[in-house]
Amino acid sequence: MDVRTLCLAVLYQGEASGYEIKKAFKEGAFSHFQDASFGSIYPALGRLSSEGLVECTQMAQEKRPDKKVYKLTQNGEDTLITSLLAPPTPDRFTSDFFFILYFAELLPLLQVIKLLDQRISFYQETINRMTQCDPASLPTGRRLCHGLGLTVYQNSLIYLEENKERFIAELRSQHEIPSSIDTNLKQIDTNRHTS
Amino acid sequence: MDVRTLCLAVLYQGEASGYEIKKAFKEGAFSHFQDASFGSIYPALGRLSSEGLVECTQMAQEKRPDKKVYKLTQNGEDTLITSLLAPPTPDRFTSDFFFILYFAELLPLLQVIKLLDQRISFYQETINRMTQCDPASLPTGRRLCHGLGLTVYQNSLIYLEENKERFIAELRSQHEIPSSIDTNLKQIDTNRHTS
DNA sequence: ATAATATATATCGACTTGATATATATTGAA
DNA sequence: TTCAATATATATCAAGTCGATATATATTAT
Incomplete structure (x- = not known):
């Protein structure tokens, strides 16, 4: 599954930043069967944003660096469901x-x-x-x-x-x-x- | 594990061509926990050859295209063992x-x-x-x-x-x-x- | 006959990883 | 107390990898 769909999936469960999306793969709900790195998450969010599948709200934080919080749009939600209907590719296990x-x-x-x-x-x-x-x-x-x-x-x-x-x-x-x-x-x- | 080491591992079990190495990952002994594509196998074999870890014998075949049969050298065997001693990276499962x-x-x-x-x-x-x-x-x-x-x-x-x-x-x-x-x-x- | 599959090597664009850079806050240990 | 490590947060980039495609022929199945 491509990283763009993975991002949509995480955002389906609630708005999140790129950093928080990474955590979903590192420790969170998806950690056992999917992964993605910052190097693919951030470009994916940029593209999803320009395509109107997510909306970005810049949170100028008090002390920490700016946080960009992404939220799924209706279009993004529909796109996620469509992706889930495609025939699944075979598992990949590397050990x-x-x-x-x-x-x-x-x-x-x-x-x-x-x-x-x-x-x-x-x-x-x-x-x-x-x-x-x-x-x-x-x-x-x-x-x-x-x-x-x-x-x-x-x-x-x-x-x-x-x-x-x-x-x-x-x-x-x-x-x-x-x-x-x-x-x-x-x-x-x-x-x-x-x- | 990088593709170069994977090639050495397949060749440890007997000389093989790039095509046969791919088969080891597609259907053979390693198919359940490792994979590599032609796009990474052929360049890896070229590099292993130039580094003296494998030897290549060009088999001018009767009818089919030329077959390049690769064979592990002593240096290649030692390098394989050394790679096996390195601490294993975590499994990666994508489904x-x-x-x-x-x-x-x-x-x-x-x-x-x-x-x-x-x-x-x-x-x-x-x-x-x-x-x-x-x-x-x-x-x-x-x-x-x-x-x-x-x-x-x-x-x-x-x-x-x-x-x-x-x-x-x-x-x-x-x-x-x-x-x-x-x-x-x-x-x-x-x-x-x-x- | 002819479509599909198998043998065989090679290349290439697009994508992904893992490391690194930058900046700050908090937690824990010496 | 000071210092190291970890956590929050985004972004970039070289190196590596995949999946598709090109090329060419033999065999098997329809």
Whole structure:
């Protein structure tokens, strides 16, 4: 979803500045499945403003730098709904954690253990944060998002906790045969390209 | 993870052309947690080649266009390992599905049902594809990736199947009061910005 | 026959990120 | 108390990335 639509979506829930829109992606409601940087938010707001999809009110603040508060227009609201009706593009998931884990045999065991422990902490903290909020207080669509997301984190945590020890033991046993460290993974696909 | 490292990772498993590297992200081993386009793969291979991290062999093919087969050098292998030791950047997950679902109240009910059904099919197909492969045949790290990923898809499917009907019934009941269609979500955060 | 898909490399405009610059207030630690 | 870090607030820019497109041919399906 393009940043312009993302801005409209945040503004649908109440007027906000560029800084506050960024927060919605960093910590707020959209943080688990969308993101945008200042470098794309500010230009997007400028274009939305010139197209009449949002209105800007310059708030000359007492002490802090000027705050530009953006508000959705009726046209902007209609445009948001239309964008939501378009067929969704496939999810995009990019993870260094999975990428590094994939090559676990090539890395020092302590490094891998650290990676897993950090991941377990990440899942625990995320679950704690998400269970702060009472699902019953959420609108229907938002509640399903919340429930599905929470399920993913909870089951990921369970899986890692259940398999961590076995996994580490297996890696340790492989480290005991030093000559195999480097060749383990290569063996798998060696004869793929025999044309 | 930058595209250069991703190319080294694919080449670690066997020599490959740019086209074959792209396939590793589209359908192959890395498809669930990494991606790269031709527009970044080809320049990356050129740079890796000039830096001596990969070697290129031009295969003058009989009928098809020339194939440039890239192979990892020792230097490239070392560079890959070093990159894997760097602290992982946070995951990035971007989903139109979650984004649209979040605003379910604003959309025609049939549209939402279609969205959920497509999602359920997507999970089912992904699980089917992933269960084709025998986990026991995979190296340790790769097996944990596979297991954790599969768990996520399976539990997402279960959650959606268990909650779909209740969710749709709830949306339907809200549609019966037409005046509420537009205001449901707005009510939540209306008095946040009362300064 | 002919449309669609697969193999194969390459380029390019448009967009996005991550870092940086600028300026001030508040909070917490030494 | 002083000093560092964090938070509020906008804006820009180099570097990197995507998605589309061009080019050319073989195979598969309709």
